[in-house]
Amino acid sequence: MNPSVTASPAVLQRKPGLLARFSDLLWRRPTVLLAVLLAPPVLWLGVIYLGSLFALLAQSFFAIDEFTGLVQYEWTLKTYGELLRPVNLDIITRTVTMAACVTVFAAIVAFPIAYFAARYARGRWKAVFYLGVMLPLWSSYLVKVYAWKLILAKEGILTWGFSKIGLMPLLELILAIPVIGGNSLSVSYIGTFLVFLYVWLPFMILPMQAALERVPVSLLEASADQGANPSETLRHVLLPLALPGVVAGSIFTFSLTLGDYIIPQIVGSSRLFIGQAVYAHQGTAGNIPLAAAFTVVPVVIMGFYLWGAKRMGAFDAL
Amino acid sequence: MSAYSAKAPLGLKIAAGAGLAFLHLPILLIFVYAFTTEEKSYQWPPPGLTMKWFAVTWNRPDVWEALYLSLQVAAISTAIAVVLGSFCAAAVAKSRFFGREAVSLMVILPIALPGIITGIALRSAFHLADIPYSMWTIILGHATFCVVVVYNNAVARFRRTSGSLIEASMDLGANGFQTLRYVILPNIGTALLAGGMLAFALSFDEVIVTTFTAGQQATLPIWMLEELVRPRQRPVTNVVAMVVVLVTFLPILGAYYLTRDGDKTAGHGK
Structure with a gap:
């Protein structure tokens, strides 16, 4: 002082x-x-x-005149009706399915990292794990997507690796799967999925680790003393206690996947996701009301999701 | 000796190590590609290594303009975010008032909602209000979602700083501004600096909101996005990507060293 x-x-x-x-x-x-x-x-x-959010919300209750292409400023639910057309419903289901897959796999991949960092890493290793998650989390989103464009390209490192170890037929087999396959990984849903998984993974690890750090070791020892083997302890003690962290992390992975429009544009098939639909409708099509109605979809889905997450105590793990 | 000793099972070690490798190898790959001699494709392994793309990139005025704009936007947005975020943190951490929960929710909302919603909401608002797109519209958007990182860092530090320090300072005859200068700022300074660095990194890297709030101006991420969608100069993009990685790592490492002691005293590392 x-x-x-x-x-x-x-x-x-x-x-x-x-x-x-x-x-x-x-x-x-x-x-x-x-x-x-x-x-x-x-x-x-x-x-x-x-203010901007409410202005946007208000616009979703207007509709566009199909002949002139101009926005008519009259209250109507017509635009929301348009969301229910098969082509738009397809976009919504596709995005929600992708978000769900990404969330599940992110939880699976994140668990060992989070558990090791929370339970076993000490001193220098703790710092290594912390920075090991923070650096990819904070490094440039576009650079990460770009790195995957390099990896998944037909002439890229993944194809090279598969052919080096003689697994080319396996890669071709995977790409031949209908719907999720494609000409090459960079234009398939598998590619989109991998990039989403990679980019949002740190958002799952951090809250999971925070939840796991709060699990007292004595509980695990007690479980072992009562005769549970490690996998039973994992299933009946550790996972239920880590669940709020998983739910907290899933809020990020789910919400971020729902709203992203750059990853599916750069890596993936030409079929649209919600974010791309919003972008297309507000841009070239000039259909702001439909774009606004599309943005309400992830907000409503996330609203329900957050409500459920709060009931599961996920916010204590944030 | 229970099964839950200090040593991790081998399977867990391998899975955790593989997970970390999955997180880092793609970024390392960028570094290799910056030196490749291949111009037309993303061929692996690189047919040869060269340093010439660094010189080529150095002489590109469009890259410099984009970099300069990005730095300007990040600096101004960070300054706004530090002021707004620390004010808000001081209010929320030090007092109870009606609507406190709503205020903290409102701060978090810009990053809790998908960026595209923030972006399109701002764009349609600018459109309705007839505001022309400029550097300032970009800053308006960036400052809005940068507030939360400063706020998070500051609010955590305020909670750990004892209120009696402030009372003691006032008892000893310091006025409010002296207390702010000699007691409060030294206590929360590193948290603000760390929050500011993260806000800077966040703004420097932002692309989703920026595509909606920028007119003709290209920030560095916008420049990169155009290259990603329609690759024209792959080698230059490789070099820019590598530089962006290095530039964003510095503030993150800095923020880590500034806040790590505080996290230890709090008893859990988040």
């Missing part, structure tokens, strides 16, 4: 000046201080962010 402050007399001296009086006011009236502190962030987020 600054010595000049501690060295000043203990008796409070009246300090004149506008600034000092303002400071006294803040101390005597905490509500004024609170208002001063809260006003800038609340105004910024409330006006710019929430």
Whole structure:
């Protein structure tokens, strides 16, 4: 602490000046201080962010005139009806299925990393695991997608690796699977899935690790003492206790996959995901109401998801 | 000796190691590709290694312009986010008031909702309000979702800082601003710096919201996105990708070293 402050007399001296009086006011009236502190962030987020969100929501209740292509400013549910057309329903099911697959596999891949980091890593290894998850999490999203474009390309490292170990027929077999296969990995759903899994994996690891760190070792020992073998302890003790962390992580993987429009555009087949549909409708088509209605879909899905997650206690693990 | 000793089972070690490798190998691959002599495809293994693409990239004005814009946007957005985030954190951490939960939800919302929603909402709002797209519209969007990282860091530190320190300072005759300068800021300074660094990294890298809030201006991620969709200069893109990785790693490592001691005292590393 600054010595000049501690060295000043203990008796409070009246300090004149506008600034000092303002400071006294803040101390005597905490509500004024609170208002001063809260006003800038609340105004910024409330006006710019929430304002835009509500404006967008309002537009989903307008509809576009099919002949002129202009937005008609009359309240209607017609645009939401359009969401139920088979082609749009397909987009929604495709995206939700992908989000669910990514979430399940992210949980499976993340568990060993999170468990090892929470339970066994000490000292230097703890730092290695922490940074090992944080660096990929924070490194550039586009660079990560780009790296996968390099990996999955037909002339890329994955094809090379498969042919080096003589598993080319296996790769061709996988690509021949209808729906998820394709000409090469970079234009198939498998490719899209791998990139999603890679990009969102750290978001699953961190909350899982936080939940696992709170599981007392004594519980695991007690389970072993009662005669459970390690896999029984895993199933009946560890996993139920780690579940809030899994649910917390799944909020990220699910929501991020629902809203992404860049990954399926760069790696994957030409069939649209929700994000791409939003992008296409607001851009070239100029159909803002339908784009707005499309954005309501992930918001509603996430609303239900969060409601369920809260009931499972997932927010304590965040 | 129970089965839950300090030594991890081999299977777990392998799975955890493989998981970490899965997270890192793709990024390392970028570094190799930056040196390849191949221009027309993503051929592996590289037919030869060269340094010439670094010189080529260095002489590209469009890359420099994009980099300069990105740095400007990130710096200004970070400054706004640090002010808004620390104010909000101070209010939420130090007092109870009506709507406190709503305020913290509102701060988190811009990153909890998919970025495309934030992006299209801002775009249609700019459209309705007749605001022309410029660097400032990009900053408006970036600052909005950067607030949360500063807020998270600051609120955690405020909770660990004892309120009696502030009272002691006031008792000893310091006014509010002196207390802020000599007591509060030294305590939360590193948390703000760490939050600011993360906000900078977040803004520097953002592409989803930016595609909606930018007009003709290209930030570095926008430049990269165009190259990803329609590859024209693959070698230059490789070099830019590598530089972006290196540039974003520095603030993250910095933020880690600034906050790691605090995390230890809190008893859990998040």
